Amino acid sequence: MDKRVEELTKILNEANYNYHVLDNPTITDQEYDKYLRELIKIETEYPELKKDDSPTVKVGGEVIDEFRKIVHDKPMMSLSNVFNEEEIREFDERVKKEIPNPEYVVELKIDGLSVALYYEDGKLVRGATRGDGITGEDITHNVKTIKSIPLTLDQKLTIEVRGEIYMGKKSFEKINEQRKKNKEPLFANPRNAAAGSVRQLDSKIAAQRGLSVFLYHVPEAMSFGLHTHYEALEYMKKLGFVVNPNIKLVKNIDELLEYIAYWTEHREQLPYEIDGIVIKVNNLNDQEKLGFTIKYPKWATAYKFPAVIALTRLKDIRFSVGRTGQVTPNAVLEPVILMGSTISASTLHNEDYVISKDIRIGDIVKIKKAGDVIPEVIEPVKERRTGKEKKFKMIHHCPICNSKLERKENEAAYYCTNPSCDAKRIEKLIHFVSRDAMFIEGFGDRIIEDFYNMGYVKEFKDFYKLSNYKKEIMELEGFGQKSIENLLESIEKSKQNSLERLLFGLGIRYVGKKTAKILANHYKTMERFLSTTYEELIAINDVGDMIAASIIEFIQKNETHKMITELQELGLNMKYIDQKEVLNENFKNKTFVLTGTLSNMSREEASSKIELAGGKTTTSVTKNTDIVIAGKSAGSKYKKAQELGIPIWTEEEFLSKI
Numbered sequence: 001m002d003k004r005v006e007e008l009t010k011i012l013n014e015a016n017y018n019y020h021v022l023d024n025p026t027i028t029d030q031e032y033d034k035y036l037r038e039l040i041k042i043e044t045e046y047p048e049l050k051k052d053d054s055p056t057v058k059v060g061g062e063v064i065d066e067f068r069k070i071v072h073d074k075p076m077m078s079l080s081n082v083f084n085e086e087e088i089r090e091f092d093e094r095v096k097k098e099i100p101n102p103e104y105v106v107e108l109k110i111d112g113l114s115v116a117l118y119y120e121d122g123k124l125v126r127g128a129t130r131g132d133g134i135t136g137e138d139i140t141h142n143v144k145t146i147k148s149i150p151l152t153l154d155q156k157l158t159i160e161v162r163g164e165i166y167m168g169k170k171s172f173e174k175i176n177e178q179r180k181k182n183k184e185p186l187f188a189n190p191r192n193a194a195a196g197s198v199r200q201l202d203s204k205i206a207a208q209r210g211l212s213v214f215l216y217h218v219p220e221a222m223s224f225g226l227h228t229h230y231e232a233l234e235y236m237k238k239l240g241f242v243v244n245p246n247i248k249l250v251k252n253i254d255e256l257l258e259y260i261a262y263w264t265e266h267r268e269q270l271p272y273e274i275d276g277i278v279i280k281v282n283n284l285n286d287q288e289k290l291g292f293t294i295k296y297p298k299w300a301t302a303y304k305f306p307a308v309i310a311l312t313r314l315k316d317i318r319f320s321v322g323r324t325g326q327v328t329p330n331a332v333l334e335p336v337i338l339m340g341s342t343i344s345a346s347t348l349h350n351e352d353y354v355i356s357k358d359i360r361i362g363d364i365v366k367i368k369k370a371g372d373v374i375p376e377v378i379e380p381v382k383e384r385r386t387g388k389e390k391k392f393k394m395i396h397h398c399p400i401c402n403s404k405l406e407r408k409e410n411e412a413a414y415y416c417t418n419p420s421c422d423a424k425r426i427e428k429l430i431h432f433v434s435r436d437a438m439f440i441e442g443f444g445d446r447i448i449e450d451f452y453n454m455g456y457v458k459e460f461k462d463f464y465k466l467s468n469y470k471k472e473i474m475e476l477e478g479f480g481q482k483s484i485e486n487l488l489e490s491i492e493k494s495k496q497n498s499l500e501r502l503l504f505g506l507g508i509r510y511v512g513k514k515t516a517k518i519l520a521n522h523y524k525t526m527e528r529f530l531s532t533t534y535e536e537l538i539a540i541n542d543v544g545d546m547i548a549a550s551i552i553e554f555i556q557k558n559e560t561h562k563m564i565t566e567l568q569e570l571g572l573n574m575k576y577i578d579q580k581e582v583l584n585e586n587f588k589n590k591t592f593v594l595t596g597t598l599s600n601m602s603r604e605e606a607s608s609k610i611e612l613a614g615g616k617t618t619t620s621v622t623k624n625t626d627i628v629i630a631g632k633s634a635g636s637k638y639k640k641a642q643e644l645g646i647p648i649w650t651e652e653e654f655l656s657k658i
Contacts, residue, residue, distance in 0.1 A: 001042060005049050008039040012055035016147050017240055053123060053151035064201050064619070066603075067137040070128035071611040073160065074219045076114060077133055078295065079278065079302040085257060091279070091301050092253045099286045105229050106259045107247045108267075109276035109302055110214055111191045112166030113198055115143060117215075122156040124149070126616070129198070132435065135608075142198045145207035148242045159224070161236060163215035167194040168272045171210030188342070190273050212272070215241040221284055228282045249282060260303055267305070276304040294514050294542075309368045310343070311381065312336035317348065317361055317392060319399045321423035323431050323507050325416040327398065327405055329354055331365070331377050338369055346375040350412040351394040358382070362389035398423070426452050428507050432460050436513045437505030438494045442487040450476075460505075460563065463491055464570040489602050495570075498577035499526060502567075509550040518542055519551075526564060526574035530555050577612075586657040587615035591624055595638055596631030598651050609658050621646065629654045 011027075012035055018026045027035075036055065043050040050056070082088050095102050114130035127143030128136040143149055146165065153159075167175075172190040179186055187193035197209040218224065221232040230249045237243050246263075250256045260277050267274050281287050281299040290299040316332040329348040336343055346367060348354050359365065363380035394414065396405050403418035416424060429448050433440040440463065451457040456469045466473075467488055473479050494501075500520035504513050511519070522540055523529040532555070537548035554560055568574055592610050594603045594617060601609075606629065607617040621628060621640040628641040628648045641648050649657070 001046060002049065005039065005042055008035050008042075009051075009055060011035050012039065013150075013152075016055065017150070055151075064141055066201070067139070067199070068607045068617060069131075069611065070116075070126065070136050070138050070616075072116060072128065072131075072134060072136060075133045076116060076130040076136070076162065077292065077297055079300055080293075080296040081276075082301050082303050083306075088257065088260070088279070088301075088303060089253060092256075095281060095290065095299070098290055099281065099283075102286060103228075103282040104250050104256055105233070105247060105280045105282050106250055106256055107216060107278045107280070108244055108263060108270070108274045109278045109304075110164040110166050110244070111189075111273040111275045112164040113191070113195045114162065115139070115165050115198075115213065116160060116162045117143065117149065118160050119153060120158050122153040124151050125618075132439075135611075137199070139198050141203040142200060142206035143213075145203050146211045146213055148213050150240045153239050155239065157239070159239075160219050161215050161241060162217040162219065163213050163241075165194055165198055165211055165213050166190065166272050167197070167209065167211055170271065171212075175209060213242060214244045216243065216247075216278075227284055229280050229284065229287070230282055232284075264305060276302050278302050294517055308338060309366050309378070310336050310338045311364055311366060312343075314359065314361060314363045314365045314377070314380075317354070319395055321398060321400050321416055321421060321427065323424060323427035324509055325418075325421065325424045326413045327395070327416060328413070329392070329394075331359075333365075333367070336367070338367060338375065343367060343375045346377050348377060351392075351414065352412040354392045360385075360389040360391055362386075422452070425458070429457060429460070429463075431507050432505040433463065434505075436501075438463075438497055438501055440487075440494050441490045442483070461566045461570060464495070464567075464572070466491060489605070493602075493605050493608070495572050497573060499524075499529075499573070499575055502526070502572065502574070503529070506554075508554045510547045511551065515542065515547060520576040521578075524576045526568070530561065530564065587613035590615045590626040592617045593619070593621050593625050593628045593637055593641070594631070595628060596634035598629075598631040600651065600655065606654070613658060 012032070015025070015027050015032050015035075018024050039054070040056050043054065043056055082091055092102075116128045116130070116136065117124060118126040118128075124144065125140070126138065127140045127149075128138055130136055143165070144151060167190040169190065172187065172193055175193060176186045187196065193209070194211060197206045197211055200206050215236050216233070218226070218232045218236065221229070221235075224232075224235065226232045226235055230247075233243050233247060248259055250259060256279060263274070263277060279301050281290060287297070287299040290297075292298060313334045314331050315334060317329050318332055320328050320330055322328065328350065331346045331348050333344050333346060348359065357377075357379050359377060359380050363382075364384045365380050366378040367375055368378055369375055396414075397403065398405060398416040398418060398421060400423035401416065401418050401421040403416055403421065405414040406417050407414045418424075426449055429452065430443075430445050432438055433443045433448070448457065451466075454472075456466060456473070457463055470484055470488070473484050474481065498520065500513075500517040503511065503519055504516035518540060519529060523532065532551070534548050534552050537543050537551055538545060564574075587610055592615055594606055598606055610617055615626075618625070621637045621644065623644060625641070625644075625646050628637060628646055629651065630638050630641075630648050631651050638648065
């Protein structure tokens, strides 16, 4: 029986490789299904014969309780964008200032979900989403079901590769047809469908969605003797990974522009969606020389295809109040589908924008997605006016508190002058918990508005006192024991965030995510930041006069120091956490398994602490496990660790070592 399992495994693995990597199927779908069913039957009858890298894993079946957080060894950075030939040439000129005659690799920008795959000794051990670039979610159970991702490499390599999980057009159409029959909501576009599929707790669902992957990056390419990005792509092909066949090495900017022109015209012929072209400097030493900004590599950029334009009617203009008090006119639109999304609203920026465009209520307007993402009203179609359209009039009192609005010098925006305006305070609270700020999961805009109106959360500090209202919240519709516990757990976890998240969350005017990171890295502590001077601020790269003046205004307020003191007393971290400095020798490069119930934190929080300290966590105990951490009521994993002679720590030992 062992021999037959090996034969079937070899047949199925070769079939997967020939079909997905070489695009050259050697057996029919019926034959593949027949062999797969036979292997499933044997493994069901003889479970001891099933291996971790069996082809049957592609069928799915593993179910997890929640997504663990994974700290990437190297950040998964996003790319800067260019939108026309002029900006592409400007990128080329910037590169040429450092690199005289650069070669570029140009790639189709697959519209999917970024993924990092980690192999140890040739075996797939982990798959993670990009997340915020530093920390992603563990989706190993789902990436194993994707047929184009090899579970085992021919070479016993320890390697990380990165790419894009996507859903092809045919798979997308098929899944939406099935959802329509089942009277389920349809997916808006293939990207949403792919993202939703890899974030399923049950891997059987992901296995049925027809997901695919293209790999395009080896983070440590030079350590494998590779000298160019193109060599790295060829190397991945040899290892058995699927690399997009339309990638091209170009010698100059003219060849690059020809490639872009061709795919701008022919992209609809592809069996998958693309939303642009990625441009990368080919030589790896040149990439190192060019380096990075805080957010982007300087050696790469993404050209975004021109936005598709749609026409719809502007039904009304309504005003909203942001966290800074800025009052913004917003278009209420007749719903229209634009690039796979239903658009029913769009910002109109400010009074000057609306007047300069002569946008009126009742107009047929052109809308586009700026950068293929944000809907924007371009202009009215004046020739379709009937005479019933209403001219725009800017309001002069806050739509929420009726306070007088003020237009600041050298600005196009109006601001509410009332510091206690409910809308401003609610928007500040929404910003504080957002993904790039304190990242407290479970708070939607509506929930924060409800909690504000009920008196539970009026200031930042109130988030950390929300447990006082646990009983009352559980009585609200949509809140049960589990949901409120998850919310409180996420609030507690946010106390450990690095300083830059708190600085961004405070909503200091002009201090965005990037600037907050620069400030946190420079000052290291909140105390040092609050004692800074204007002269010191403007001496920091990327901090100009306007930002410096805003920060000084913020830190000179008595209420600022009172607020920070209150947050510190509630246990919020006030220091910058440098990922390079948090590695702990008790955890570095070690594999941990958590079992049982922990008293002082959730398993997710414990996993996060382990990963920050340089270790990693898995869900099953094997001979490769270094440490098992056992809480109350530890079960089979505890026994398995004893049988294998793996060290077992109590929760107290874990806390002392971490």
